[in-house]
Amino acid sequence: MTKAIMIQGAGSNVGKSMLVAGLARALVRRGLSVAPFKPQNMSNNAAVTADGGEIGRAQALQALACGLDPLVDMNPVLLKPESEVGAQVIVQGKRFATLKARDYGKQKAKLMPAVLESFERIGRGRDLVIVEGAGSPAEVNLRAGDIANMGFASAANVPVVLIGDIDRGGVIAQLVGTDAVLPQADRDLIKGFAINKFRGDPTLFHDGMKIVADKTGWAPMGIVPWFADAWRLPAEDVMDISSKTGGRIKIVVPRLNRIANFDDLDPLSATPDVTVEIIEAGRALPGDADLIILPGSKSTIADLAHFRAQGWDVDLQAHVRRGGHVLGICGGYQMLGQEIHDPDGIEGPPSSVSGLGLLQVSTVMVPQKRLALSNATYLPTGDSVSGFEIHLGKTDGPDTGNAWLSLDGRAEGAATANGQIKGCYLHGLFSADSFRGSYLASVGLPVSHHDYGSGVQDTLDALADHLETHFDIETLLAIAG
Missing domain, CATH: 3.40.50.880 (Class I glutamine amidotransferase (GATase) domain)
Structure with missing residues (x-):
């Protein structure tokens, strides 16, 4: 089985997509064959793939970071919002249906076989698959039938690293609170955590890292400072x-x-x-x-x-x-x-x-x-x-x-x-x-x-350098198996 690690967030827009892209580029530069994967994405910023479908723009950027063409299996379920309560559902690159949120909630568990099929295919011949979650696993009200976070991690037996966003405040509560609300089986899948978007002197949060580690038992994997050149990379989230x-x-x-x-x-x-x-x-x-x-x-x-x-x-x-x-x-x-x-x-x-x-x-x-x-x-x-x-x-x-x-x-x-x-x-x-x-x-x-294309490549390399310095990549690889 191909090794895999899943990057989940303690909230939306904590920087998961960028971390996956940067980690992928760092590992490719180490000589590993890496592919990105996101079971379920929600975005109207889509990319057309080499095999004739569509996926989220973030997975196309992550593919670029890996030196790969984007493929539909990198993001098998894509939700494209059309109204406040409904979205077009894309499965393995093609339109599946247009559903209201309540109806999709009833249907999503049926999509797990397609998700696992894509995950298996994308991992063939790879040293590592880096999986990106969606939203937050703390939304335990959505856990039944989940394919985006812990539902996928559990079904595919993939260990999880949880990311907290310190820029929005309350990061200790984000992480410890997630641990508190998860059922034990899901809690056991989380092996480490990291802090993203730190501004200032990271040593000021060392006590905070110890508090989270002591209360959760997770391995602390780094405090990642704010990456100022993030705007140079294609954004997927409308919030960006x-x-x-x-x-x-x-x-x-x-x-x-x-x-x-x-x-x-x-x-x-x-x-x-x-x-x-x-x-x-x-x-x-x-x-x-x-x-x-x-x-x-x-x-x-x-x-x-x-x-x-x-x-x-x-x-x-x-x-x-x-x-x-x-x-x-x-x-x-x-x-x-x-x-x-x-x-x-x-x-x-x-x-x-x-x-x-x-x-x-x-x-x-x-x-x-x-x-x-x-x-x-x-x-x-x-x-x-x-x-x-x-x-x-x-x-x-x-x-x-x-x-x-x-x-x-x-x-x-x-x-x-x-x-x-x-x-x-x-x-x-x-x-x-x-x-x-x-x-x-x-x-x-x-x-x-x-030269726009070279600028994107240079920024991915700079992001990889940033994570080599501030993220414990050795522990990430150890957790992945």
């Missing part, structure tokens, strides 16, 4: 979206309720000349924006209504009248058109709504999801772009005659005759350095060259 300031070029992005694949913005945020400002609900879109990007959405029609409710449609029209440029990606592209039709009720009750009217195109939602890794050419310059498509709608209309991408040999995207407004379905296009420079120059925003 933040503005990046300092550049002379101002790109504005409205935060949609169901924003999806927002890692499209990461290469722009990493570009030294660029400021990316995320606009929260209740704020106007700034009048000094150079470019406004409408990002992807998991629920285009609902997010369009939210967009209008903030008055952003009025702000956008004013931006266009001032000569400002607009780019819509995927759901944002659909919003820019004349109409959006959902005759089958894919996003809710069957409906048709008016779009923002800035592009002469219309969209029809269709049940068949388009999932593809795609190679494209930016037609104005011939720059190569690699990205992915992940969408339900089909968009057509006169402005598609002004396509600005050639995608696997076919025309893609739409634009106004003067090129001021553009839209397309291709995610990840800004990761291509040459395209990013050419596109921004075309809208009057020239930038200096920045």
Whole structure:
């Protein structure tokens, strides 16, 4: 059997995904064959895999840290929220159903065989699988049928290291409280703990480490200081979206309720000349924006209504009248058109709504999801772009005659005759350095060259160095078997 270790958190957003990526890179550099695995993830930031499915973006980053192509078995269950109470359920890369939370709670135990099957496959030929939990095992009200945390660890007999987030406070209670509420069989699976996101002098928490160790019996495995360059890595959690300031070029992005694949913005945020400002609900879109990007959405029609409710449609029209440029990606592209039709009720009750009217195109939602890794050419310059498509709608209309991408040999995207407004379905296009420079120059925003891909790799190496210094990797390997 392949060795495995599971990183769980004493709460959500404690930094599990980043720790798994950093540990994976550290162990690969030691010469081990490592693969990531997350039984169940919840995110609208998805990645298209080499084997034609979709997984959470964090597992794609972790695969990169391991030097592997992302595969559906790395994240066999993905929940993509579509409303406050329901989500699309992806199983082994493909759409399984759209379920309300209560109904999913009744169904999830039936997904354990698929989870264990994927775990077994992903471990074949590997020295170690690093498993990431979801949320917190302290949510014992969800323990029945659990596949994300202790339910999986128990079924697969995988030892657990629990991570506490000291930045949010109360970390001793997070860890000791988790131990207190777990049933004994689950408690026995936890072998160690670590503290993440520490600011200041770590020696000040040595007594705290001893208190947790004494009360739980777990091995203390380190105090990990705040990793300042975390923002340079693609983020998965919507809580991690933040503005990046300092550049002379101002790109504005409205935060949609169901924003999806927002890692499209990461290469722009990493570009030294660029400021990316995320606009929260209740704020106007700034009048000094150079470019406004409408990002992807998991629920285009609902997010369009939210967009209008903030008055952003009025702000956008004013931006266009001032000569400002607009780019819509995927759901944002659909919003820019004349109409959006959902005759089958894919996003809710069957409906048709008016779009923002800035592009002469219309969209029809269709049940068949388009999932593809795609190679494209930016037609104005011939720059190569690699990205992915992940969408339900089909968009057509006169402005598609002004396509600005050639995608696997076919025309893609739409634009106004003067090129001021553009839209397309291709995610990840800004990761291509040459395209990013050419596109921004075309809208009057020239930038200096920045190697985004190398920056991500360098940051993963820096994160691995960070964990080699502050995390007890030897004990991690010993716990794994």
